[in-house]
Amino acid sequence: MLQDKTGQRLVPLKSDIYQEHLIVKRRSQKEVELFRLRNEITISGNGRQEVPNPIQSFEEVSFDGLISRALNRQGYENPTPIQAQGWPLALSGRNVVGIAGAGSGKKLAYILPAIQHVSAQLPLERGDGPIAVVLVATRETAQEIQKEIFAYSNPCRLRSMCLFGGSYRNIANDLTTTGYEVVVATPWRLLDFLCERRVNLNRCTYLVLDETDVMLTMGFEPQLNRVFERTRPDLQILMWSSTWSPILERLATKNMPRFTQINVGAISPHPGNHDVIQVVEIVKEEEKLNKLKELLTEIYDISDHPGKILVFAERKSCVSTINAFIGSFVPCESIHGDKTQAEREEVLRDFRKGTYNILVATDIASLNIPAVKFVINYDFPCSIESYLQRIERTGLSHTPHSKSFTFLTNLNEKQFRPMLKMLKDAKQPISPDLQRLSTEEDCGNKKRRPFRKWKYRS
Known part of the structure; x- marks a missing residue:
């Protein structure tokens, strides 16, 4: 009899629900390896033994009829x-770490197995918590994923709910009385509900961490570990990320005794982005507003309708300043943490529709926004990972002829060398100033000198 840490009896789990298609089973090892090589799929981790073969068409995966029809x-x-590789692993009840870029289909890689997993378990009873939980970094991402889950769970008569800061607390009553099979939440909000005993994880057997790299960059590692401490021992865990880093490896090895890692594409902490032209310019802090105006003027000189432009700044006060500055000559809008949930939803909805084409934001807006043509990093983020996330979460890498522009100042000195390496790896143009200052930083590391003013070449 399986029990939790308090000795309470747990409902039995049915984890391995994968039925391998005969065609998939009969494929030779040579055919499987050729498919993985052609699609840049690599398998690693301490659970890589006897990994199921990847599927190559929708007809080869064993989803229920209702899920298959919704997918069609x-x-x-x-x-x-x-x-192709993630579905057989997830349906087999394996712990998975999936590394792939934005737009690679990671969300459906865990959503459809989640619905199949939930359907295979015993029905919820009064007071039971969710069976599947998806943790994400921001409320906007949570709402986006919940909508996608609803498209597949509703035909199966499964209920899903979204929990985030600003959502109504009385929805927790529905969680414990009516019951919801799938919950999408931000880590803080889920912990709030757990601490208040408004929800429990005794029935949770399928836990997903989406955009794990984003959550770790935002400092959610302690909260994620606290969630893991409240889960049952036979939990299936799936972590999805755009990049692989030591902090992600630490989280995975601490909370998953065995897991299979799937990599699609380059295996690197900073793989760069070959699909976006990345322009990096060294500027003085006091010059940034004028440089921004010059850049926007160049963009609008090319076309009166240049496409969507996303401007990132680090501080809310800076977002307001930039918004007022740009708004004095072209229409724009802003989004940051001080805006209400309704205001943020309206701003993002209007930006997606094209009501205005410039949005100034803090990193809270780093989610999938289609057809962004230009990203401008007015302030450089706290790390290279965050820089890559800004580009990838906007869907920029799938917009033809898209560009990102980044302003670096003396405040970003520690990022010169990693930025230079990342740009070289991605075969991007290198600013002579960045090359020179990175070299000077190398010399300074050998014999650290007091800070001095930079000398710019005309």
Whole structure:
């Protein structure tokens, strides 16, 4: 009899629900390895033994009829590489770490197995918590994922709910009385509900961490570990990320005794982005507003309708300043943490529709916004990972001829060398000033000198 840490009896779990298609089973090892090589799929981790073969079409995966019909209505032609290998692993009850870039199909890689997993478990009873939980970094991402889950869970008569800061607390009554099989939440909000005993994880057997790299960059590692401490011992865990880093490896090895890691594409902490032209310029802090105006003028000189432009700043006060500055000559809007949830939703909705084409934001807006043509990093973020996330979470890498522009100042001195390496790896143009200052930093590391003013070459 399985029990939790308090000795309470736990409902039995049915984890391995994968039924391998005969065609998939009969494929030779040579065919499987060729498919993985062609799609840049690599398998690692301490659970890589006897990894199920990847599927190559939707007909080869064993989803229930209702899920399959909902998937067919979306009009997808074939599974993406992360889905092709991720679905058999997730349906087999394995712990998974999936590393793939934005737009690779990671969300469906865990959503459809989650619904299949929930459908295979015993029904919820009064007071039971959710069976599947998805943790994400921001409220906007949570709402986006919940909408996608609803498209597949509703035909199966499964209920889903979204928990985030600003959501109504009385919805917790529904969680414990009516019961919801799937919950999407931010880590802080879920912990609030757990501490107040408004929800429990005794029935949670499928836990997803989406955009794990983003959550770790935002400092959520302690909160994620606290969630893990409240879960049952036979929990299936799936972590999804765009990059692989030591902090992600630490989180995975601490909370998953065995896991299988799937990599699609380059295996590197900073793989760069070959699909976006990345322009990095060294400027003085006091010059940034004028440089921004010059840059926007150049963009609008090319076309009166240049496409969506996303400007990132680190502080809310800076966002307001930039918004007022740009708004004096072209329409724009801003989004940051001080705005209400309704205001943020309205701003993002209007930006997606094209009501205005410039949005100034803090990193809270780093989610998938389609057809962004330009990203401007007015302030450089806290790390290279955050820089890459800004580009990838906007969907920028899938917009033809897209560009990112980044302003670096003396405040970002520690990022010169890693930025230079990342740009070289991604075969991007290198600013002579960045090259020179990175070299000077190398010399300074050998014999650290007091801070001196930079000398710019005209």
